[in-house]
Amino acid sequence: MTGLGFFASARFWRGALPALSLTFVLLGVFWLQPRAMSYFGLNLLFNLAVPIALATIAQMFVIAVNDLDLSIGSFVSLVACIGATWLNETPLLGIAALLGCIAVYAAIGALIYIRQLPSIVVTLGMSFVWSGCAVLLLPTPGGSAPDWIRSLVTLKPPYIPMPLVAAAMLALGVHFALMRTSWGVLMRGVGGNEKAITRAGWSVLRLKMTMYALTAVFGILAGLTLVGLATSADANIALRYTLLSIAGVILGGGEFVGGRISPVGAVLGAMTLTLTASFLSFLRISPDWQIGAQGAVLIIVLALRAIVNRLEARK
Amino acid sequence: MKQLQMFMRQHPWSWSFLAAFLTWAVTAAYISGTGGLALASTALSFSTFFVMVGIGQMFVITLGPGNVDLSIPSTITLSAVVSMMVMDGTNAMILPGILSAVVVGVLVGLFNYGLIRVLTIPPIIATMSSSFLVQSSAIALGRGVKIKPPAALEWISTAKMIGVPVLSLLVIAFAIVMAILLNRTVYGRSVTAFGQNTRAARLAGVPLERISYLTYTQSTVLEAEIGEILN
Numbered sequence: 374m375t376g377l378g379f380f381a382s383a384r385f386w387r388g389a390l391p392a393l394s395l396t397f398v399l400l401g402v403f404w405l406q407p408r409a410m411s412y413f414g415l416n417l418l419f420n421l422a423v424p425i426a427l428a429t430i431a432q433m434f435v436i437a438v439n440d441l442d443l444s445i446g447s448f449v450s451l452v453a454c455i456g457a458t459w460l461n462e463t464p465l466l467g468i469a470a471l472l473g474c475i476a477v478y479a480a481i482g483a484l485i486y487i488r489q490l491p492s493i494v495v496t497l498g499m500s501f502v503w504s505g506c507a508v509l510l511l512p513t514p515g516g517s518a519p520d521w522i523r524s525l526v527t528l529k530p531p532y533i534p535m536p537l538v539a540a541a542m543l544a545l546g547v548h549f550a551l552m553r554t555s556w557g558v559l560m561r562g563v564g565g566n567e568k569a570i571t572r573a574g575w576s577v578l579r580l581k582m583t584m585y586a587l588t589a590v591f592g593i594l595a596g597l598t599l600v601g602l603a604t605s606a607d608a609n610i611a612l613r614y615t616l617l618s619i620a621g622v623i624l625g626g627g628e629f630v631g632g633r634i635s636p637v638g639a640v641l642g643a644m645t646l647t648l649t650a651s652f653l654s655f656l657r658i659s660p661d662w663q664i665g666a667q668g669a670v671l672i673i674v675l676a677l678r679a680i681v682n683r684l685e686a687r688k
Numbered sequence: 689m690k691q692l693q694m695f696m697r698q699h700p701w702s703w704s705f706l707a708a709f710l711t712w713a714v715t716a717a718y719i720s721g722t723g724g725l726a727l728a729s730t731a732l733s734f735s736t737f738f739v740m741v742g743i744g745q746m747f748v749i750t751l752g753p754g755n756v757d758l759s760i761p762s763t764i765t766l767s768a769v770v771s772m773m774v775m776d777g778t779n780a781m782i783l784p785g786i787l788s789a790v791v792v793g794v795l796v797g798l799f800n801y802g803l804i805r806v807l808t809i810p811p812i813i814a815t816m817s818s819s820f821l822v823q824s825s826a827i828a829l830g831r832g833v834k835i836k837p838p839a840a841l842e843w844i845s846t847a848k849m850i851g852v853p854v855l856s857l858l859v860i861a862f863a864i865v866m867a868i869l870l871n872r873t874v875y876g877r878s879v880t881a882f883g884q885n886t887r888a889a890r891l892a893g894v895p896l897e898r899i900s901y902l903t904y905t906q907s908t909v910l911e912a913e914i915g916e917i918l919n
Binding site: 441493616619620623628629630659661662663664665666667668669671672675676679682 | 754756758803807808809810812813814816817818819820821822823824825827828831
């Protein structure tokens with residue numbers, strides 16, 4: 374396929390769909406509220422998209438190995454609580470707790486692989502554990518974010534707002550690591566063909582543990598960014614991230630099986646979902662319908678993808 | 689002892705019963721025996737909802753890996769709101785109210801099925817998206833609606849027979865019916881065949897489309913019924 378032919382191919386459209394959906398919603402916001410088209414406006418629009426994008430990337434690592442993490446929302450909440458309490462008052466204890474969380478995540482990965490348990494059930498159970506810890510740590514909303522995190526998330530680089538810089542760095546960084554290195558091929562291979570990886574002499578156990586540990590790392594980044602933006606925490610602060618992150622991965626072109634994922638798409642998907650909520654409040658639609666609209670956006674984008682796939686099948 | 693081990697291996701559900709019993713025993717011991725029976729009775733009436741949701745979800749999950757219904761809680765809310773509005777607090781309107789809840793369940797199930805089959809959206813995402821829509825509709829409809837359920841319905845959900853909640857007895861009967869449906873009818877066997885080997889089932893002439901549609905609808909109709917009782 375050469376030249377213009379590529380732009381008519383189903384592959385191109387499937388890859389471009391996440392970017393097109395984001396552009397479409399963004400144009401809608403600009404049309405309704407031209408003042409959003411500024412450094413300050415963009416900053417406000419995409420501020421809260423950064424923790425969601427990080428959580429989406431975390432979820433993507435688990436989806437890449439054909440599992441699903443139903444505990445990411447409560448895990449991010451717990452991290453936010455740790456960030457607003459221990460990390461602020463006794464930094465060493467806070468860092469130790471966060472490292473402990475990574476170890477627990479790796480252990481869950483090992484447990485799921487060794488005992489061949491369904492990840493949905495195990496992570497659903499863990500979500501209650503994380504929530505319980507968060508409530509014990511911070512029974513009432515409060516605490517305060519460490520100053521260094523707050524100054525980090527409120528950085529104001531010249532010309533381009535911080536959330537966009539962060540999202541681009543995240544998308545490109547993870548894209549390079551997972552899609553352009555031999556290590557990334559191995560990781561995706563676990564989701565694609567576990568047996569082939571085993572036969573080639575790699576330890577699937579170790580690879581799965583690494584993927585779960587990476588999920589924890591990005592979950593921690595999400596929690597710390599969130600607490601930096603919100604300045605205080607609450608045990609339920611990020612519960613909806615579980616579903617949002619799964620939706621973001623799928624919206625970005627990922628699939629549940631086969632190690633088919635797209636880091637750039639996942640970040641774009643998370644940003645689209647965040648922006649939809651703002652779009653509706655600019656439309657002055659009653660907040661009752663905001664969740665519903667996120668569902669509608671998901672359905673529309675996935676319907677478009679189904680059409681692209683069908684066109685491809687007809688050829 | 690050997691026999692017991694064999695039994696537990698062949699019947700995985702026995703672990704759940706064991707866990708339930710142990711939890712009850714520990715809690716009863718903790719409150720030093722007083723009200724152990726009351727505890728069991730309360731647990732029975734609260735668990736009725738979970739039993740019904742669980743049976744609906746089980747049918748969907750039986751369809752095979754990846755099949756799951758996330759629209760359960762929102763469908764419960766929506767059907768409850770709709771039927772409460774239809775009933776308007778009068779005993780005479782109970783039947784139309786229940787019917788309206790069933791209609792809500794059928795519609796949501798139809799919608800879910802359409803998303804999954806026609807648009808080939810993975811079930812978990814499809815039912816999640818539709819649950820967002822359903823939830824919003826329920827919130828928008830239910831704004832300011834605060835109608836007391838009709839007296840007869842309220843009576844059923846709190847009445848007791850020899851210390852056992854009537855609701856629990858109904859749910860036990862319901863579970864038995866559903867077990868027969870899954871294990872002894874063509875429909876039930878088709879659902880299982882679908883989940884175990886879709887291709888073999890298709891070759892054997894099982895009408896897959898109709899089965900999966902029925903199952904998703906059945907799940908949401910059950911949810912609608914729960915909405916009814918939860919009031």
